[in-house]
Amino acid sequence: MNRIAITGIGVVSPVGNNLEEYWQALVEGRSGIGPITSIPTERLNIRIAAEVKNHVPEQNFDARIVPLLDRFAQFAVIAARHAVSDAGLIFGEELAQATATIVGTGVGGQNTLDDGYFRLYGQNAARLHPFTIPRLMVNAGASHISMDLGLRGPTFAVASACASGTHAIGVAFDMIRSGRAAVALAGGAEACLTVGTLKGWEALRVLSADTCRPFSRTRSGLVLGEGAAILVLELLDRAIARNARIYAELRGFGMSADAADIIAPNAEGSARAIRAALDDARIAEDSIDYINAHGTGTMLNDATETQAIRAVFGAHADRLAISSSKAVLGHGLGAAGALEAAATALAIQRRVMPPTANFEESDPACDLDVIPNIAREQRIRCAVSNSFAFGGLNAVLVLGEV
């Protein structure tokens, strides 16, 4: 089987839009969660989120192009540009045609939809902006990356709610392994912080009013985030031949569906996806030193994920360490899995396990080593990145040292 390397990473995140700022915040446990500033909050009961700060579209896009791009597509393109420059790739005609662009998103152009409906129903506007449809479509992120960078290979969006970014990376991984693409830009993008979306999340009663505390007994729910992460994947041989810097090797991908509940997570389904990823990587459970958990900070997710990890790893569960990046990043839905895969790759390359920030008290229902608050310098041979989505859709990646 072809081996696949991660050779470029680009992020747009609530804690910074370049890789060093992003990594520093994760390692220091500096949270990007704060009061919402980008939308009116009078009608919201929950007024915190992990917003991308200081995003000025005109600094990144020609003023004539801006009306064509929803905020989520802007994030996707900026992350992709950073990833390609980070990888040092130059696309000639042949490579451009052999490069896949696969971008996960949970809901697509929510800002466009929300603004449009407000104009139409709230302000009785007679018409909507002519680019409403191309802005809001779920594939807009993937399409704009392909146009911006001139990538002409297989390009599409993947939607599986909170697992979209992970599914996208996994599908891209499979496409390169199977020979369908030589290089892939894969990841996720989301910009879901609108009044309409937040009211919907409020009604589900799962949002925290203060902050996100994964695995802590005092956790009080999830906090929504936004952003994008794009990884450059390519054949390991190709990366070595061009002397590229390699963050980590992508080793395995596992998927499953719970076929149980549309909202509640399921330990059996989650465990099957983790096992599938380990089997795909052809490694034993005890090769895993670190897990970047889904860790949303809800009572149910964190306890269920703990059960799933115990079910898969048995006694080794007490020797590995896990952490959730969502205390720092919030829950970026379709972007979350990609941001976390990026964090996992950086952890392997830099031999540092980022902590679970905002941690207060241990919970008997989450009795694993969750790296509370303080990062740990430690070699990571192989790591797992978990994503378990609403709809019972699970996606898990295994990454390893090269």
Place this chain on the structure above:
Amino acid sequence: MADVLDEVRSIIAKHTSVGVEALTPETRLDEIGVESVDLVEIMFEIEEQFMIEVPYNTNKETRLEFTTIGQITEGVRSILAKSTAS
């Protein structure tokens, strides 16, 4: 305010196979098969019916207890009393 209890009973009855006549203030939600996700829907209907906001988060013990129908009714009454007072 006996009608608050009746409204709460009729809203909860829609989420259980137990008839409305069997629901009393002492009835525990877990006894009649009302799960967390049902309670989210019940709270939505209560908020719509009484035009109030109920501070309920599935992840947190809220200052209001929602174990029995009587507790929910009391919670609604106290929120209504506060909203008329202000």
